[in-house]
C-alpha cells in the first residue's frame with residue numbers, strides 16, 4: 270500500500286478513535302491482559318504488551334496510530350513476559366463464527382479476485398484472466414445472506430450456551446468481528462480455568478461432533494424403539510428429535526425406518542445431522558487459550574468497520590451500524606466489479622474509474638485493496 | 644476431615660488415619676511381628692498383597708459392606724495398614740502400583756454400591772463427600788442420576804479415549820452433566836488409584852519389624868517375577884498398539900476389537916500367551932480364566948487349528964483404533980511396522 274493511502278487510513282482511523290473512544294470498553298482486569306497491535310504496511314506484530322488501565326490503552330492508540338489492536342482473552346500474572354513465562358491464570362471463553370466458513374452458494378457472487386502477479390482485479394476467479402497466474406487473493410464484499418446465516422449460527426450457539434452449559438445471559442457478549450462474522454465472548458463462567466483439551470471437548474459438543482448412535486437411542490444389539498429421544502427433551506436429544514423426526518406425527522414412522530436401516534446407517538445419519546444442527550464455529554479459536562483477539566470497539570483494517578457490540582443481533586446491520594468513519598467525499602481510483610452497500614447506499618461496480626465517494630466507502634475499498642487515493 | 648463410621652473404615656481403609664487407628668486400639672506396629680493373635684492380620688495382609696499382585700481384587704470379609712463383628716472390621720483395617728507397611732519394607736514399586744490399583748478397584752465397587760443405594764441417604768452422602776474431599780468434585784443426586792458441573796466432568800473425562808466419554812454423548816443440562824453411579828465412579832478411577840498410591844509412597848518407610856523378615860522376602864520374590872511383563876512396551880510398536888497398551892495400563896476399557904488387535908499383534912511378534920495375559924489385568928472387566936482362554940484361542944493353541952492374524956490398517960481405521968503417524972510409512976498391516984525400513 271502506498272504512502273498516500275496509508276496516510277488517508279491513519280487519519281481516518283485516528284479521527285474515529287478521537288471521537289469514539291467510548292465505543293472501546295476498557296477490558297475487565299486490564300493489567301492482567303496481553304495487548305498487541307500492528308501498524309499499516311508493517312508485518313511486525315507488536316505483542317506481549319501490558320497496560321495498566323484505560324488511559325494507557327488510549328495512549329497506545331494515540332502514539333502508534335495502529336491499523337489493528339488486539340487483546341488476550343487470557344489473564345496472566347506477567348502479560349508482558351514471553352509466552353512460556355507469562356503464567357497463565359484463566360481465559361474467557363470465545364467463539365468465532367465467520368461467514369467464510371459457512372461457504373454459502375452466494376459467496377462467489379460477492380467475491381473478487383486480485384492477482385498477486387499483475388494486480389488484475391476480476392470477479393471471483395481461480396486463475397488470472399490476464400496473466401494466468403493462480404496466485405490470487407480473494408476479497409469478499411458485504412452480503413446480507415451471509416450475514417443472516419452467521420446470525421443464525423450465533424443464535425444456535427447462544428441457545429446452547431444458556432440452556433445446556435448454564436451460562437447466564439448477562440455473561441454473554443456478541444461482537445460483530447468488523448469484517449464478516451461474529452465473536453461471542455463468555456465471561457465469569459465455570460469454564461474460565463479450562464485448558465485447551467477441555468475446551469476442544471466443549472467445541473465438539475457445540476458442533477455436534479463425535480456422537481455415537483447409543484447416545485441417541487440406537488443400540489448395536491437388540492435395538493428398541495423406546496430408547497429414542499423425544500421432542501420435549503432438553504439438550505441435543507430434543508434438537509435431534511426436531512431435526513430427524515420433523516413433527517410428532519412422523520416420529521414413529523421414522524424410528525421404524527431407522528431401526529430397519531440399522532446401526533451403521535444410523536452413524537451416517539448422525540454425521541448428516543451434525544452438518545445441520547451443529548453450530549459452525551471455528552474450533553481452533555476456542556481451543557487456543559493464548560490467542561489475542563481484535564479489541565472490541567477497534568477498527569478492523571480489513572474493512573474499516575468497527576468490531577462492535579451487538580445488543581440486538583436480529584436487528585443488527587453491520588454494514589450500517591458498524592460503519593463509523595465520516596462521509597466527507599474523497600477521490601479514489603477504484604476497480605470493484607461487484608456492487609456493494611454501506612450505510613444503505615449502493616456503490617459500484619467500478620471499472621478502473623476515478624470517483625468521489627464518502628470516506629467510509631473509500632476506506633472500505635482501500636482496506637480491501639480495490640482502490641487507491643486518486 | 645471426614646468422620647468415618649466403623650463400616651466405612653473397613654470399606655475405605657485408605658481414608659483412615661493409620662497411626663491413630665492403631666493407637667486407638669492400643670497396638671504398636673512391632674507387636675505384629677510377635678503377637679500370635681495379630682498374626683491373623685499379618686496373614687490377611689499378605690493375602691491382600693498377593694491377590695493384588697495377581698491382578699485381582701481382594702474380597703473382604705464384609706457382608707453387604709458391613710462388618711459382622713468388631714474383630715472382623717479391625718482385621719480389615721489392620722490388614723490394609725500392614726499391607727502398606729510390608730510393601731514399604733519390600734521397596735518394590737511394582738507392588739505399590741498393583742496394590743494401589745487393586746485397592747482402588749475394591750473401593751470403587753463400594754462407592755458405586757453406596758451411590759446406587761437409593762434407600763440409604765447417609766451412604767450416598769458419605770460417598771459424595773469422599774468424592775468431594777478427595778477429588779474436589781461436587782456431585783449432587785438428582786433422581787437416579789448424579790450431576791456435576793460440566794467443567795469438573797471435562798477435567799476428568801479428557802483423559803479417556805473412548806468416544807462414549809465425549810461430552811456430546813452425555814446428558815448435559817444447565818451447566819451440569821448427568822451420570823449414573825457406575826459412570827460417576829469410573830470417572831475418578833484413575834485419581835482414586837493415584838490417591839492410594841501416593842498415600843503409600845508418601846508414608847514413611849518403617850524399620851524392619853522383627854518376625855516379618857520372611858514375609859517381606861517372599862513378597863520381594865513375587866514382585867521380581869512380576870516385573871519383566873512391564874517391559875513389554877518398547878518403541879518398536881506402531882501407534883495403534885502403543886495406544887492400546889496405554890489405555891489398558893490406565894485401567895480404561897479397551898473395546899473387544901482393540902484387545903483382538905493387540906493380542907494378535909503381540910502373538911505375531913512371537914510373544915507367548917503367558918507374556919501377553921498380564922497386560923489385560925488392568926481392564927475393568929478382567930477375568931483371568933476367560934482372558935487365557937481367549938488368548939489361547941487366538942494363538943491356535945487350544946483346539947481350533949486356525950491362528951488369527953492382526954487386522955489390516957484399513958480395518959483398524961474403521962474401528963477407530965488407528966492412530967497413524969509418519970512412522971507408519973504406508974504399511975497395510977501393523978505387523979509390518981518398522982520392518983519396511985530401507
Ligand code: SF4
Nearest residue numbers: 881883956965966971
Ligand atoms: S496406520 Fe496401521 S500401523 Fe499405523 S497406527 Fe494406523 S493401524 Fe496402526
Ligand SMILES: [Zn+2]
Nearest residue numbers: 384387397400
Ligand atoms: Zn495476473
Ligand SMILES: [Zn+2]
Nearest residue numbers: 375376412415
Ligand atoms: Zn453471501
